[in-house]
Amino acid sequence: MLEIRNLHATAGGTPILKGIDLKIEAGEVHALMGPNGSGKSTLSNVLAGKPGYEITEGEVLFRGRDIRDLAPEERAAQGIFLAFQYPVEIPGVTNNYFLKSALNALRVHRGEPELDAMDFLALCKEKMARVDMPEDLMNRSINEGFSGGEKKRNEILQMLLLEPRLCILDETDSGLDIDALRVVAEGVNSLRSPERAMLVITHYQRLLDHIVPDFVHVLTEGRIVRSGGKDLAQELEKKGYTWLERGPEGAAAP
Amino acid sequence: MSPPGAGPLEPYERDFEIFRAGVGGDPAWLRGLREDAMGQFREAGFPSTRLEAWKYTSTRPIAEAGFTLAASDAGSLTLDQVEQLCFPVFACSLFVFVNGRFAPSLSTPSTRAAGLPFESLARLRSENPAFLEGRLGRVAELKEHPFAALNTAFLDDGAAISLPAGAVEEEPVHLVFVSVGDGDEAPWVTHPRVLVHAAAGSRVTIIQDHVSVGSAPRFTNAVTEVTVEENARVDLVLLQREGDASHHISGLHVRQERDSRVSTHTVTLGGGFVRNDLTLLLAGEGAECKLRGLFLGTGDETVDNHTLVDHAVPHCTSRELYKGVLAGTSRGVFQGRVIVRPDAQQTNAFQSNPNLLLSDGAEVNTKPQLEIHADDVRCSHGATIGQLDLDALFYLRSRGIAELAARDLLTQGFATEITDSLPAQALGERVRELLLDRLHGAGNGARS
Numbered sequence: 001m002l003e004i005r006n007l008h009a010t011a012g013g014t015p016i017l018k019g020i021d022l023k024i025e026a027g028e029v030h031a032l033m034g035p036n037g038s039g040k041s042t043l044s045n046v047l048a049g050k051p052g053y054e055i056t057e058g059e060v061l062f063r064g065r066d067i068r069d070l071a072p073e074e075r076a077a078q079g080i081f082l083a084f085q086y087p088v089e090i091p092g093v094t095n096n097y098f099l100k101s102a103l104n105a106l107r108v109h110r111g112e113p114e115l116d117a118m119d120f121l122a123l124c125k126e127k128m129a130r131v132d133m134p135e136d137l138m139n140r141s142i143n144e145g146f147s148g149g150e151k152k153r154n155e156i157l158q159m160l161l162l163e164p165r166l167c168i169l170d171e172t173d174s175g176l177d178i179d180a181l182r183v184v185a186e187g188v189n190s191l192r193s194p195e196r197a198m199l200v201i202t203h204y205q206r207l208l209d210h211i212v213p214d215f216v217h218v219l220t221e222g223r224i225v226r227s228g229g230k231d232l233a234q235e236l237e238k239k240g241y242t243w244l245e246r247g248p249e250g251a252a253a254p
Numbered sequence: 255m256s257p258p259g260a261g262p263l264e265p266y267e268r269d270f271e272i273f274r275a276g277v278g279g280d281p282a283w284l285r286g287l288r289e290d291a292m293g294q295f296r297e298a299g300f301p302s303t304r305l306e307a308w309k310y311t312s313t314r315p316i317a318e319a320g321f322t323l324a325a326s327d328a329g330s331l332t333l334d335q336v337e338q339l340c341f342p343v344f345a346c347s348l349f350v351f352v353n354g355r356f357a358p359s360l361s362t363p364s365t366r367a368a369g370l371p372f373e374s375l376a377r378l379r380s381e382n383p384a385f386l387e388g389r390l391g392r393v394a395e396l397k398e399h400p401f402a403a404l405n406t407a408f409l410d411d412g413a414a415i416s417l418p419a420g421a422v423e424e425e426p427v428h429l430v431f432v433s434v435g436d437g438d439e440a441p442w443v444t445h446p447r448v449l450v451h452a453a454a455g456s457r458v459t460i461i462q463d464h465v466s467v468g469s470a471p472r473f474t475n476a477v478t479e480v481t482v483e484e485n486a487r488v489d490l491v492l493l494q495r496e497g498d499a500s501h502h503i504s505g506l507h508v509r510q511e512r513d514s515r516v517s518t519h520t521v522t523l524g525g526g527f528v529r530n531d532l533t534l535l536l537a538g539e540g541a542e543c544k545l546r547g548l549f550l551g552t553g554d555e556t557v558d559n560h561t562l563v564d565h566a567v568p569h570c571t572s573r574e575l576y577k578g579v580l581a582g583t584s585r586g587v588f589q590g591r592v593i594v595r596p597d598a599q600q601t602n603a604f605q606s607n608p609n610l611l612l613s614d615g616a617e618v619n620t621k622p623q624l625e626i627h628a629d630d631v632r633c634s635h636g637a638t639i640g641q642l643d644l645d646a647l648f649y650l651r652s653r654g655i656a657e658l659a660a661r662d663l664l665t666q667g668f669a670t671e672i673t674d675s676l677p678a679q680a681l682g683e684r685v686r687e688l689l690l691d692r693l694h695g696a697g698n699g700a701r702s
């Protein structure tokens with residue numbers, strides 16, 4: 001579904017991603033770990049098409065198609081979804097109106113009829129119940145004044161509504177209490193399917209206890225320095241990233 | 255254009271000669287009021303940019319156009335057209351004026367014929383001039399406002415809204431001023447006048463809506479005078495959405511007595527040249543006012559907002575929030591003057607003017623002017639000039655919303671605080687739609 005080949009990218013002229021290779025097939029869940037500042041959010045932003053980054057080398061293929069020149073909304077239409085590490089607050093635009101606009105934009109793209117306000121509300125209520133989100137959050141401005149946990153639930157709600165093909169979750173677990181973590185993980189797991197792929201960025205094993213990955217990758221200074229199965233995450237949890245740097249097999253990037 | 259050699263006042267002088275002859279039947283005090291006003295306009299002339307109050311906006315486009323007094327005939331406007339032009343959002347009473355003249359045949363004073371607080375000024379002039387005496391010209395300081403003086407000199411028709419003590423008018427009174435003129439007509443001017451008197455404990459909402467039909471250059475020089483007695487409450491909405499051939503100068507002059515409440519919404523969505531002067535005198539203790547504004551500039555429009563809140567007595571509160579959206583090569587101005595007189599202790603005065611620039615060519619000048627002569631006061635002001643938030647834009651786009659639609663959402667979002675506070679929800683929704691229509695060049699040829 002997603003194939004990244006030798007990806008180099010700069011942000012504001014500074015090289016951040018320095019040759020990333022990553023292949024994610026439909027049905028797979030990949031976890032991406034790595035120290036602060038290693039480039040995890042940069043990678044997710046580059047995949048989602050955020051302006052301000054420049055790809056200096058390499059390719060990004062999504063479902064066989066080079067997406068480097070696609071606008072963010074076109075990538076969303078293709079089925080790429082990024083749950084933001086820091087969801088943006090947008091005063092004056094209600095969450096309800098935003099989600100309806102987003103869903104209908106995608107439906108139009110898929111050749112489906114737009115949902116009217118009633119149908120949308122019904123669908124939305126069902127999804128909100130799945131992430132335990134209070135209904136009044138729909139009538140408030142997007143993320144404005146939302147607690148950290150509410151913002152993250154809102155991201156998952158959007159994911160449930162938009163039903164993307166590739167879900168990129170950038171530290172969706174950070175700032176969540178234990179119950180919220182479970183709720184969010186259940187939301188994510190409910191989307192797992194043979195047609196869908198996930199890239200889960202996290203610092204903690206505890207999320208991966210709920211969302212069990214097929215593969216784990218470690219990103220350090222813009223490169224994937226280690227890939228493995230779910231055990232790799234557990235090992236990292238015990239030994240820390242320095243273990244990779246020091247360890248004899250640490251230098252061996254895939 | 256005025257003939258070569260003639261000064262910019264010349265067409266007005268000529269019109270005044272003709273006009274005064276036609277209203278010779280008015281009582282002496284009214285004729286005197288007009289003569290004095292003309293004298294004041296003559297003395298002041300068109301304000302120059304050397305004046306602090308006109309620092310950012312030149313009146314030359316108006317002075318040089320040589321506007322002449324509009325023909326009073328209501329033309330061929332139909333009820334259908336009027337209904338398309340206004341917001342059909344209320345079951346409220348609609349009073350329509352065409353080129354400054356009240357048009358009863360186009361007005362729909364709701365189901366209640368009797369007891370409405372509305373009368374046309376022309377009719378009052380002939381049938382009950384005593385009502386107008388001492389009220390007309392009471393609040394507007396003509397010396398300070400040359401265009402208000404000019405309006406008074408040509409005082410002819412308009413609306414008088416008067417509420418007796420304790421009267422509560424639930425339905426908004428909706429005044430629609432339509433200016434009609436086709437491309438080949440001479441540039442003309444109208445001087446609509448609105449007089450509002452809210453006696454003690456009364457309450458009313460008034461929507462004053464300025465629209466235009468046809469593309470002839472025109473000048474609307476409107477004056478509204480409002481007296482709000484003890485404990486009365488008046489909510490005023492001014493909607494300006496004339497075409498880009500329109501010059502619009504509007505003066506709103508308010509006097510508030512003890513414990514009265516006033517809110518204003520000045521919503522400017524169109525007009526090639528728009529200048530709004532709001533002057534509020536807080537004359538009675540405990541009076542409070544809220545001034546809100548939303549102004550949109552597109553193409554090469556100029557929108558200049560000037561407010562003056564005069565805290566003359568203690569324990570009064572004024573709050574101002576003006577939001578500007580400037581696109582194309584338009585220019586916006588916000589000048590907010592607040593005077594706190596030496597006696598006016600325990601004054602609260604807050605002012606805020608955030609602006610959104612949607613293009614590199616757009617410009618805004620914002621300037622608070624606080625003149626505080628008392629020591630026990632709480633005053634604050636703030637102004638910002640920014641662009642659309644790029645992170646917010648990306649967030650919306652990453653959910654599949656196309657860039658233009660995302661920009662529109664953010665622009666509407668910027669205006670929400672104002673549109674949500676309009677006295678009727680349906681009105682707020684219409685304004686949000688119109689904001690985008692105007693931004694994208696629909697309606698009266700305004701282009702962004």
Ligand SMILES: Nc1ncnc2c1ncn2[C@@H]1O[C@H](COP(=O)(O)OP(=O)(O)OP(=O)(O)O)[C@@H](O)[C@H]1O
Pocket residue numbers: 011012013014016034035036037038039040041042043052085
């Ligand atoms: N616009 C930019 N200009 C310059 N440097 C940038 C820019 N954006 C990001 N960086 C830098 O790129 C590096 C990687 O940042 P990124 O946010 O991708 O890290 P991360 O792996 O997500 O970290 P964390 O775990 O803390 O979320 C950091 O050193 C950051 O300061």
Ligand SMILES: [Mg+2]
Pocket residue numbers: 040041042085170171
């Ligand atoms: Mg990050």
